[in-house]
Structure formats: C-alpha cells, structure tokens
Amino acid sequence: NxxxxxxxxxxxxxxxxxxxxxxxxxxxxxxxxxxxxxxxxxxxxxxxxxxxxxxxxxxxxxxxxxxxxxxxxxxxxxxxxxxxxxxxxxxxxxxxxxxxxxxxxxxxxxxxxRFSDDIIAALERIRWWEWSHEQIKGRMADFEDLESFIRKYDVSD
The missing domain is CATH 2.160.10.10 (Hexapeptide repeat proteins)
Known part of the structure; x- marks a missing residue:
C-alpha cells in the first residue's frame, strides 16, 4: 500500500x-x-x-x-x-x-x-468508534444485530 x-x-x-x-x-x-x-x-x-x-x-x-x-x-x-x-x-x-x-x-x-437515512443518522450519533477498547469488548454481542444496537445506544431525542 x-x-x-x-x-x-x-x-x-x-x-x-x-x-x-x-x-x-x-x-x-x-x-x-x-x-x-x-x-x-x-x-x-x-x-x-x-x-x-x-x-x-x-x-x-x-x-x-x-x-x-x-x-x-x-x-x-x-x-x-x-x-x-x-x-x-x-x-x-x-x-x-x-x-x-x-x-x-x-x-x-x-x-x-448500506443503510437507510435514519440508521445512518443513528450510527453517526452513536459514534461507536470512539468507544474505549473495554467498552467495545463489553458490548461485543450488541454488534451482532443492527436494529437492537441502535435501539440500545442511540440517545437521540
């Protein structure tokens, strides 16, 4: 590369x-x-x-x-x-x-x-890539289902 x-x-x-x-x-x-x-x-x-x-x-x-x-x-x-x-x-x-x-x-x-506008907006708000290693490790099972992941971690109003 x-x-x-x-x-x-x-x-x-x-x-x-x-x-x-x-x-x-x-x-x-x-x-x-x-x-x-x-x-x-x-x-x-x-x-x-x-x-x-x-x-x-x-x-x-x-x-x-x-x-x-x-x-x-x-x-x-x-x-x-x-x-x-x-x-x-x-x-x-x-x-x-x-x-x-x-x-x-x-x-x-x-x-x-890849996703609908609503899902994209939610992922941009969640910003999981800024989580610590420990947070990602502790939430690994949540990464297996997109919809439940968004329900759990999207804190939008």
Missing part, C-alpha cells in the same frame, strides 16, 4: 495494493511528463522540484471511521470518504464519498447505500 498526506479514521479495513493520494504527472503544465522534470535528483538533474509535490500535501485525503477500501483501490488527492463507506476493489475514487455509501468502478460511482 502507498499512503501519502492522508487522515485515516479508526477501524478501517484497507486491502492490499491500495494507493491513497498518489502523485500525478505534469500532463498539461510541462513539455515532458516524465519523472525527471520533478524528481530531478534521481536522474542527476539537481534538486527535486518541491513546489511540484506541495499540492499533494495541501490536497490531503480524509477517510472516515469504519471504511472498507477493497483490493487495488486508488483514492485521488483531496477526496473525503465518509464514515462506514465501502469502496469496491479496483475503484478509482475521484470525488467525495458520503457516509455509508457503497461505490465501485473507474471512476467510482454510487452503487447503493
């Missing part, structure tokens, strides 16, 4: 060969798009072009909690993937993914929602 300039939440499942915030070649801004134009040191052409790399640092990727990134996923710079989302194997994520959305394809497109 290759991860650069990314914030990754808790309890994420990241499969093999995932790339998060990969670099791009200067396709439209330079006469040559080869690495030698910005990775100059590697080719004996002087110091690397730090300004070229700055945009990636400024375009951080944000991945929520309990996100599943399948095998071979690429998440492009500046993308946010919400809590509980699923990204299918081989997908290239070029746009933000809302919480609890399942996306797949090149470019990644919405396939379906």
């Amino acid at each position: 290759q991860i650069f300039a990314a914030d990754i939440g808790k309890f994420c499942s990241i499969a093999s060969f995932v790339r998060i915030n990969p670099g791009n070649h200067p396709t439209y801004t330079r006469p040559a798009q080869h690495h030698f134009t910005y990775r100059r040191k590697q080719f004996g052409f002087g110091e690397d072009d730090e300004a070229f790399f700055a945009w990636r640092k400024e375009s951080r990727v944000h991945i929520g909690n309990d996100v599943w990134l399948g095998h071979g996923v690429t998440v492009m710079p500046g993308v946010t993937i919400g809590n509980g989302a699923v990204v299918g194997s081989g997908a290239v994520v070029t746009h933000d993914v809302p919480p609890y959305t399942v996306v797949a394809g090149v470019p990644a497109k919405k396939i379906r929602m």
